[in-house]
Amino acid sequence: MDIVLINPGDRRQIFQDLGEDYSAIEPPFWIAVTAAYLRNNGYNIAVFDANAENIAPEETAKKVNALNPLLTVVMVYGSQPSASTQNMTIAGKICKALKETTNSKIAISGLHPSALPLRTIEDESVDFVIEGEGPYTLKPLIDALKGSSSNLANIPGLWYYDGGGIKNNPRAPLINNLDEILPLAAWDMLPMEKYRAHNWHCFDDIVNRLPYGAIYTSLGCPYSCVFCCINAPFGKPGIRYRSPEIVIRELDLLVNKYGIKNIKIVDELFVLNERHYMAIVEMLIGKGYDLNIWAYARVDTVKPENLKKMKNAGINWLALGIESANPDVRNGAEKKMRVKDIKNVVRSIQEEGIRVIGNYIFGLPEDTIETMQETLDMAIDLNCEFANFYSAMAYPGSRLYDIAIKEGWELSKEWHGFSQHSYETLPLPTKYIGAKEVLKFRDEAFHAYFENTGYLSMIEKKFGRHVKEHIQKMTKTRLRRKLLEE
DSSP: OOEEEEEOOOHHHHHTTHHHHTSOBOOOHHHHHHHHHHHHTTOOEEEEEHHHHTOOHHHHHHHHHHHOOSEEEEEEOOSSTTHHHHTHHHHHHHHHHHHHHOOSEEEEEEHHHHHSHHHHHHHSSOSEEEOSSSHHHHHHHHHHHHTSOOOGGGSTTEEEEETTEEEEOOOOOOOSOHHHHSOSOOGGGSOGGGOBOOTGGGGGGTTOOOSEEEEOSEEEESOOOTTOOTTTTTSSSEEEEOOHHHHHHHHHHHHHHHOOOEEEEOOTTSBSOHHHHHHHHHHHHHHTOOOEEEEEEOGGGOOGGGHHHHHHTTEEEEEEEEEOSOHHHHHHTTOOOOHHHHHHHHHHHHHTTOEEEEEEEEOOTTOOHHHHHHHHHHHHHHTOSEEEEEEOOOOTTSHHHHHHHHHTOOOOSSGGGGSSSSTTOOOOOOSSSOHHHHHHHHHHHHHHHHTOHHHHHHHHHHHOHHHHHHHHHHTTOOOOOHHHHO
8 A cells, every 4th residue: 555545523622512412414525536646547455534434543543554565644624724723633633643553654644734834843742834725745755665766855834853954945936737636536435425515505305415526626725814824835825716617527427427506616716717616606507416515605706697507507506705894894805895785796696596605704804893793794784595694713724824823823732623613613803802802702693693683583494494493402502611711
């Protein structure tokens, strides 16, 4: 065995009781596509999805030891950019178990390791850290371990030990030909029967959340929102695309071989390049599949004239980064939109039968209790079919992290404390209020929104009484917070 790729995860630690029934279990597309690339290049490869299998680090290490690979790579990504950091706690435990149990060389890659490569190699039980996208590093690293070359200094994006010290090589160039390096993913190497869509994604058919697929049609984002870490593996803002043809071939495979209807388009911003996303939409309409797709958009990238076709293609949900109602707070996060524009775009989306999930952030640098209340009031007024309420976090790889380090703001001492739902969650303070006030407001806002009679009436009217009761059951789960108990 040349290489084993591992997807780490600890749903209980990250989501508390919400991980049992409400959160998604997402297929690790980046691992599946990396596996396909390496397999296409003749390497003998295996994949373990420790998150989906819900197995302990020690059990993962035993499975790897039975295969005796030259290299084991723990790939720390997650279902959204922030999930990389929150998964570092369990990833570190897996690396430690691998080091104690196997003879394999151990590498760690992903968004968080790319954002903090030096700290990662110093803190974790690994031989290598891969900085950047990965494929152009993994291929020569495997070759070196197989003996064709012992010179690690020529492997791009590699951090390693040499003579007792730590060395690192310049990053690999960014992938230009995504269709070659991101081929059809190796779905056959994943436990496809275990993946589950978000509860809200399936409000139209909530008893059928399995199976679930997730694909990229592009990499990166051209924007530089202060709170976002999406571009850490790429080194700079920018976006590159897979061809619409290979995207459709991927969807054909998921639909026809695995019977998948519920699909997430993982792109940080799918609704951006009209020529790209509408080509995919037109092809999907031609296929006539009965899909339930969700994707990310910005308020200022949505074009109302495209929404009818998007709905016909099976795009039933759009997630919008609304963030804040207050223009000073929002502009500080580089999101320059008017509340009126936000409302008009949300309504135009809903008029075509597409559901909206609004994403809001409490605790941005300019926030006060009053501005956070403005945001909650706007969210209740918009009454989107679902909403995510986040506390502002200084995710490694974001400019907020750099600011937090410079200003000496207190950050979580445990990586899973960067999870929005964990017991150890520690958000940022703002210029005016403390982290405890931010977290308390966020948690109360969640219940104020989902227990609101206007929201529940809308849900019952659109989706039925059983979905309303599902929401009511969800809101009975109260997250424990260490910060609020102190």
